[in-house]
Amino acid sequence: MKMRKVTYVSLESDEGMHASYEAALSDLESRLGHRHPLFIGGKQFTTTREFAVRSPVDQEVITGHFQQAGEEEAKAAVEVAKDAYPAWSRTDPAERVAAMRATAKVLDREVYSLAALITMEAGKTRSEAVAEVGEAVDMIRYHCDLYERADGFVVPMRPETPGATNRSVMRPHGVWAVISPFNFPLDLAAGMASAALLTGNTVVLKPASKTPLSGIRLYEAFVEGGVPDGAVNLLTGPGHPFGEVVTAHPAVDGIAFTGSREVGMWLMRTFLARQAYPKPVVAEMGSKNPCIVTGTADLEKAVEGVTRAAFGYGGQKCSATSRVYVQREVAEEFAGMLIRRAGECAVGDPRERGAFMGPLISARAKQTFEEAVARCRQDGGRVLAGGMTLEEGALARGFYVQPTVVAGLPESHPLMKHELFVPFLCVQPVASLDEAIHLSNETGYGLTAGIFAEDPGEVRSFFDGIRFGVCYANRRGGATTGAWPGVQPFGGWKASGSMGKGVGGPYYLLSFLREQAQSSRNGL
């Protein structure tokens, strides 16, 4: 029986999902805590430096022991990817499509075991984790559909003279370093790496150190899907030595990065400074996403959409709503409803069916939450809901906090400006839609934004005036979260992204290609 697709905005899921996920969870327990190698040129390597990763769900659970790749291993992986490039880039595009489709099939087959792993590694609830695997599968398939439709990106041009052949051909760059974040450990690595591979580039993938096992599973799926040795390589370990090598190594032709603004900007500046000529950096970075609620909004819908976007996965999505600008005439009613709804969000072990929000990723993230709440109080803000960490019983073994709503901070306050990546939502009353749009745009970021307004004219003004890459109106399933490949191209403006072409959108693959004009007279 075909099950209903679970997305981030699914408001219900099939009963069958729960049994399959629970079976996968109990099966996963015996597969955690193992030792994992690096994968370079199809061979496995160990180092003398290892690190253990503990689950944010329960710090007593070790998800695995991983190798700490240093400069030597990073250089070796780049060299191997360089050697693999000529053959991989010359394969028939149909062969690369077949390998990517086969990879997607492997991930699809493993949906529940991968979801269970994402729960243990990243702390996601079951529906968030199952949706992430589904997104990874759909992302790869969407890329394949695009690539097939583009017919290898060969476009006939006007003949220069009678009998001449002129065309535009998009060609790969070479070796890409692909660096992924902890919060979508499978999907974002899959999106960047599949785009690079499909278009004929080779890849050295480095997943985040909190979530390396999802990256290893993705690597194994690529290999099972038919990507040859050396075309894809996987290194685990800290960002710094890897970044030092890939920004300076002359054989690295591009960097695809998803993560924080700080690291992304460092990679862009350093890569440009250290290379002999400019090379592409596809960087998707953080944000401070606003949602506007006008006087014409359906408040029940707005409260649900904001709650899901601000507190789903504990606010640890680059798309999370962190600021709400609500028109004064409905501000009190909206705040009252939001406080009630936030109080209903069940925080707990994400393995449990009823959990809406699991743990934060780390002790550091929990500290960020505590500091934000303290700073808010100290600077005259009011904590309307939440504000506490949760340490009762088994929760003490993870990083659990309450969904938190605050008000009364000045617009210029750092808590209104900086990405916190915790469930901390600032609500501000405004006089008008114009003021709300103006304040929404008063940020260096520009990833996602939402509006709740039943007046179509207001929605039009929002789309016209807002300077963000991914914009939603009246979305109950997530005011600013839950983009899906082939549905919402996902890319940030300003400090949220470097390319202006969204992941899962029609132009994304072009970021991994460069144009060559071919002119000939002999029918080639």
Ligand SMILES: NC(=O)c1ccc[n+]([C@@H]2O[C@H](COP(=O)([O-])OP(=O)(O)OC[C@H]3O[C@@H](n4cnc5c(N)ncnc54)[C@H](O)[C@@H]3O)[C@@H](O)[C@H]2O)c1
């Ligand atoms: N725009 C998007 O599509 C998007 C999606 C997901 C997450 N994010 C952002 O990612 C951040 C959260 O993820 P995170 O905490 O894993 O981010 P992070 O920047 O700390 O780490 C991301 C990756 O970069 C690596 N890294 C760190 N320092 C490095 C260096 N000097 N050189 C090379 N690599 C280095 C890390 O090991 C990790 O693999 C948030 O800011 C979030 O908004 C953005």
Ligand SMILES: N[C@@H](CCC=O)C(=O)O
């Ligand atoms: N597709 C996800 C990606 C979030 C990234 O952190 C969303 O739109 O919420």
